Amino acid sequence: MSKGDNIHDTFLEWFERSNRPFNERAEKLMTTLHDVADNMTEASMLHLMNSFTLDVIAKVAFGVDLDLQKDTSLFPNAIETCLKGMVCIARDIFFEYKLKNRPFVKKVREACRLLRTTGAKWINDRKTAMQNGDDVPKDILTQIIKSAGTEESMTKEDEELMLDNFVTFFIAGKKQLLINWLSASWNSGPPYILEKVKKEVDDVVGMKQEISYDDLGQLVYLSKVLKETLRMYSTAPSTSRDLPKDIVIDGIHVPGGVSCILSSYAAGRMxxxxxxxxxxxxxxxxPDAPKPYYCYYPFALGPRSCLGQSFAQMEAKVVMAKLLQRFDFPLVPGQTFDILDTGTLKPKSGVVCSVRHRDQNK
Structure with missing residues (x-):
């Protein structure tokens, strides 16, 4: 068996393990949208999709039911506050020392404390289950614990590292706004794009509720729509790399030891x-088009590329296939494609849609 076969088998095993939570959480979202459509009201896709994304991350990566479709807890707000704080510090190294910023800095610290306290509880619960010999899922949380060392040799630094990894994964997951931009993008292109992707979903998925790995592989046009959405609306607008030595880029000498900011947003629009x-x-x-090497990197490139990119794209394809299968969701008049940059690129208008059952339009 080749290395490629091993990677494929490992990924297939991971997807099959994650597939049920993906589908279960997506079905809860569909139930919410079903009620919206029944009442012929409007919905903010930004809010619903953010809640859905965190629900999936919590269940698939950490084995915890947040159920944010019903419960608006402090957890999503804490993640949003941490993201804003991260951006403020990155753009102004003196931000936290300015008197006028102290109230916001206090909010960021409280948000970080909430995330780390939550992480400590989840980690301790899982460690207890592992020590008792209980059957625990092979998810991100289990890997975080195993990578930190054994209980006997675990130091305070190891425990802090576990919490760092926990918070990092949730913050990275919150940056996954791809589904919101997908929801908006149907309205930015010619109508035939939406009709074509609907037909593909109808042909491949039909009325099935459980979308399989094989189904996703056949959603070729939806994959192209997803990639084009990422080209125009890369959720993380930039990435950075440290240069270990001097380099010449397009005739410009850049000394070693500096950090370069690479804008995936700008590259995708050049x-x-x-x-x-x-x-x-x-x-x-x-597949026959020229490949956009080194100018298309919504998840970054190389060994430091986003570890959650497969997770994010599978999640987006499952939920968008279910949406297209059952609903029409045109943007409410007055919505724009203006972008709000808070470290991630968010649709400023909130992607407010009129949700309708597809059969209502026939």
Whole structure:
């Protein structure tokens, strides 16, 4: 068996283990949207999708039921506050020392404390279950605990590292706003794009509630739409890399020891790399089209690329297939594609949609 086969088998095992929580959480979201459609009201896809994303991360990665579709806990707000704090510090190294910022700095510290306290509780509960010989899931939380060492050799630093990893994974998961941009993007391109992807979902998925790994593999056009959405609306607008030695980039000498900020948002909208870059065209990612190497990196590139990129894309495909299977969700008039940058690129208007059952329009 080749290395590629091993990777495929490992990924397939991971997806099969995650598939049920993906589908279960997506079905809860569909129930919420079903009620919205029955009442012929509007819904903020930004709010619903953010809650859905955190629900999935909590269940798949940590084995915990948050059920944020019903319960608006402090947890999502804490993550949002930490993200804002991270951006403020990154853009102004003196931010926390300025008197006018002290109230916000206090809020960020309280939010971090809430996340770390929650993480400590979940970790301790899982460690207790492992010590008792209980059957525990092979998820991110189990891996975090195993990577920190044995109980006898565990130091305070090991415990802090576990909490760091816990918070990092949740913060990274919150940055997954792809589904919101997908919801908005249907309205930015020609109508045939939406009709084509609907037909593909109808042909591949039909009326099935359980979407399988094989189903996702056949959703070829939906994958192209997803990639084009990431090109125009990369959820993390930039990444950074430290240069270990001097390098010349496009004739410009850059000394070693500095950090370079690479903008995936800017690269994805440059005429140099993409013809008519402001046109939403999924066929840029047709298998026969030229591959946009090193200018398309919504999840970064190389060994430091986003570990959750497969998770994010599978999650997006499952929920979007279910949405397209059952609902129409045109944007409410007055919605814009304006972008709010808070360390991630969010739709400023909240992607407010009129949710309707598909059969209502027939």
């Amino acid at each position: 005429e140099k790399f993409f013809k008519d870059p402001l046109t939403f065209d999924p066929d840029r990612f047709h």
